[in-house]
Amino acid sequence: MKPLTNRSKTVSNKTMTLMERLYLPAIVKGMAITLRHFFKKKVTIRYPEETRPFSPIYRGLHVLKRDDTGAERCTACGLCAIACPAEAITMDAAERKPGEERLYREEKYASTYEINMLRCIFCGLCEEACPKEAIFLTDRILPSGTTRKSFIWGKDRLVETESNRIDISKRHFYYKDEK
Amino acid sequence: MVKITIDGIEIEVAAGTTILDAARQINPETAPPAMCFHSKLEGSGGKCRTCLVKVTKTSPSNPRPMPKLAPSCRTFVEDGMEVENNRSEEVLEARKGVVELLLINHPLDCPICDQAGECDLQNLAFEHGAETTDYQEERRRFPAKAIGDLIQLQMNRCILCFRCVYVADQLTDGRHHGVLGRGDSSEIGTYIEAAIDNDFSGNMIDVCPVGALTDRTFRFKSRVWFSKPMAAHRTCEKCCGNAVLWLKGNEILRVSGRRNDVGEVTEFICNTCRFDTKSLHLWEVEGPARISRDSVISQNHTPS
Numbered sequence A: 001m002k003p004l005t006n007r008s009k010t011v012s013n014k015t016m017t018l019m020e021r022l023y024l025p026a027i028v029k030g031m032a033i034t035l036r037h038f039f040k041k042k043v044t045i046r047y048p049e050e051t052r053p054f055s056p057i058y059r060g061l062h063v064l065k066r067d068d069t070g071a072e073r074c075t076a077c078g079l080c081a082i083a084c085p086a087e088a089i090t091m092d093a094a095e096r097k098p099g100e101e102r103l104y105r106e107e108k109y110a111s112t113y114e115i116n117m118l119r120c121i122f123c124g125l126c127e128e129a130c131p132k133e134a135i136f137l138t139d140r141i142l143p144s145g146t147t148r149k150s151f152i153w154g155k156d157r158l159v160e161t162e163s164n165r166i167d168i169s170k171r172h173f174y175y176k177d178e179k
Numbered sequence B: 001m002v003k004i005t006i007d008g009i010e011i012e013v014a015a016g017t018t019i020l021d022a023a024r025q026i027n028p029e030t031a032p033p034a035m036c037f038h039s040k041l042e043g044s045g046g047k048c049r050t051c052l053v054k055v056t057k058t059s060p061s062n063p064r065p066m067p068k069l070a071p072s073c074r075t076f077v078e079d080g081m082e083v084e085n086n087r088s089e090e091v092l093e094a095r096k097g098v099v100e101l102l103l104i105n106h107p108l109d110c111p112i113c114d115q116a117g118e119c120d121l122q123n124l125a126f127e128h129g130a131e132t133t134d135y136q137e138e139r140r141r142f143p144a145k146a147i148g149d150l151i152q153l154q155m156n157r158c159i160l161c162f163r164c165v166y167v168a169d170q171l172t173d174g175r176h177h178g179v180l181g182r183g184d185s186s187e188i189g190t191y192i193e194a195a196i197d198n199d200f201s202g203n204m205i206d207v208c209p210v211g212a213l214t215d216r217t218f219r220f221k222s223r224v225w226f227s228k229p230m231a232a233h234r235t236c237e238k239c240c241g242n243a244v245l246w247l248k249g250n251e252i253l254r255v256s257g258r259r260n261d262v263g264e265v266t267e268f269i270c271n272t273c274r275f276d277t278k279s280l281h282l283w284e285v286e287g288p289a290r291i292s293r294d295s296v297i298s299q300n301h302t303p304s
């Protein structure tokens, strides 16, 4: 049979020679390889003290953005939720009251907004669907947790705070930037 | 009976039928779009011009084409008439222009609008509109207004199709609202300050092709595609009692009239059925309501 790759090896049941049965030469050879690697450049890094640069298309933890004045951009239109193939997003809408214009950009806003991070497959379709440029995937990594509940991210953790803005300016959108 | 050919398809219809009706009898999906005509409202039609078609031959005795594109909802068939609908470039081009004109003052606030997902204007723009517009001027703006406790008027979104005015005229006994002003400043208004508490006023919500008149009791409750439309009926002494319930779990978020293939409400329901009986035990649920497969609502819905 023709091998699929040129790296395949045929297995044989031939009896080993004395040198092979001693094993020692093979061990020495292996140790030499190990030793050589001590002096080579390391391929690992000391995460989390050190991080690798992220690709501009990296899709990590979501953020709900505020606009320049600090008002929440999301208007609870539900397009992200219907675009989401994993059905990870749920939300409730509420009407903005007079006097809340500084908090919410539009007449309607999301009173609750939840992403189940255990369902999410980080495909970025929510970001693509959003007509208000409210939700973005960022270069942050989803923290681990010990309970299922801790993976349901509500507005308290998704919406950026005014003092700690999440920079998404380096994000590259294939569907926008390559048109 | 008269014979008429639309896009090469021949059909025999009763004399006095409109071209739009004849086209709908051939196939409701390929019929010209209609924003202002409503078959249950007498006198409606002729306002929006989305239903334009090209009459290439008026009749065998008068084989000349009509000089201009004709609104099919108001043009009656004649024996031997030949009409071009989706086949004619000129018609498609004109429709694109009509959509652009309907949208010049539209705020395009679909993400906020409760009608999104079942809006005729959205569908029209999606199917027949151009992607961009040349319009750069200020759009006219009106404050949102509540017409009574039950109906929300968002005049910005109105396309002045007059359907709601016909409902007020024909279904309700006292006319309480109509179009005020002329031209650019025309606006739907209530003549009296008091709320409309007529028993059939809620039907304006259903006939409004856009999100200008929406259900206040449903305001921002849910996007339409997250609720399940179920056909249901109840015994009602005021109306037919046939309606569609929009459910989320066992909760009735909204009640609306039933619609036919072209999205027109077939039977008008009273305000008691629409607003006051939002409890499942008051209804006989028949099964999932029929929703077009192209509609976003069909995403989470298995139609019967």
Ligand code: SF4
Pocket: A080, A083, A084, A085, A086, A087, A088, A089, A115, A119, A120, A121, A122, A123, A124, A125, A126, A127
């Ligand atoms: S990234 Fe994909 S899976 Fe995750 S919430 Fe957004 S749409 Fe859903």
Ligand code: SF4
Pocket: A073, A074, A075, A076, A077, A078, A079, A080, A081, A091, A126, A129, A130, A131, A132, A133, A134, A135, B111
């Ligand atoms: S994040 Fe965007 S798409 Fe999702 S509900 Fe808010 S505005 Fe709509």
Ligand code: SF4
Pocket: B157, B158, B159, B160, B161, B162, B163, B164, B165, B188, B207, B208, B209, B210, B212, B213
């Ligand atoms: S409010 Fe609705 S039904 Fe009434 S004229 Fe405007 S678009 Fe037509």
Ligand code: FES
Pocket: B033, B034, B035, B036, B037, B045, B046, B047, B048, B049, B050, B051, B052, B071, B072, B073, B074
């Ligand atoms: S539907 Fe014919 S003009 Fe509006």
